[in-house]
Amino acid sequence: MHSSTSRPLPAAVITVSDRSAAGLREDRSGPAAVELLRADGWTTDEPVVVSDGADQVAAAVRAAVAAGVRLIVTTGGTGVSPRDQTPEGTSRVITREVPGLAEHLRRIGADEKPAGMLSRGLAGVVDPQGVLVVNLPGSTAAVTTGIPAVLSVARHVIDQLEGGDH
Numbered sequence: 001m002h003s004s005t006s007r008p009l010p011a012a013v014i015t016v017s018d019r020s021a022a023g024l025r026e027d028r029s030g031p032a033a034v035e036l037l038r039a040d041g042w043t044t045d046e047p048v049v050v051s052d053g054a055d056q057v058a059a060a061v062r063a064a065v066a067a068g069v070r071l072i073v074t075t076g077g078t079g080v081s082p083r084d085q086t087p088e089g090t091s092r093v094i095t096r097e098v099p100g101l102a103e104h105l106r107r108i109g110a111d112e113k114p115a116g117m118l119s120r121g122l123a124g125v126v127d128p129q130g131v132l133v134v135n136l137p138g139s140t141a142a143v144t145t146g147i148p149a150v151l152s153v154a155r156h157v158i159d160q161l162e163g164g165d166h
Helices: 029-039 054-066 086-091 099-112 114-118 140-161
Strands: 010-016 048-050 071-075 123-126 131-136
Touching: 010 029, 010 054, 029 071, 029 140, 048 054, 054 071, 054 086, 054 131, 071 140, 086 131, 099 114, 099 123, 099 131, 099 140, 123 140, 131 140
Parallel strands: 010 048, 010 071, 071 131
Antiparallel strands: 123 131
């Protein structure tokens, strides 16, 4: 995936989980995402863990944008339970959706298990900062299959946001 001519770009991973934020459950999906991003040549700190809720997600995404990252991957909070509000928080920050990416992630998730089609995750960009934001479900399986799909287009998206040719 990573080409040697690509410059390292900063990324951030945000884990959205009440239980992980409270220290009741180890975050496994966030570290898995960080490992996959680093293996592809992205620079990223350890995951930021926040509790569920649109306000917490929006604040964490805004903080990552302000820190200058170019790719933000969230993991968790994309389902249908009342506390699953990652898409709602993300929608407060992104300026344009990239629905094809979100649809592709749902498709590959549903291929793994039927519940994958219940993900309400969004993908979009933040203008004018030129940041790609993608919501993934909170399982390590969803991260393991989702990150490669995100990485297959992430550098192209960022190039486009910087004015590159199609």
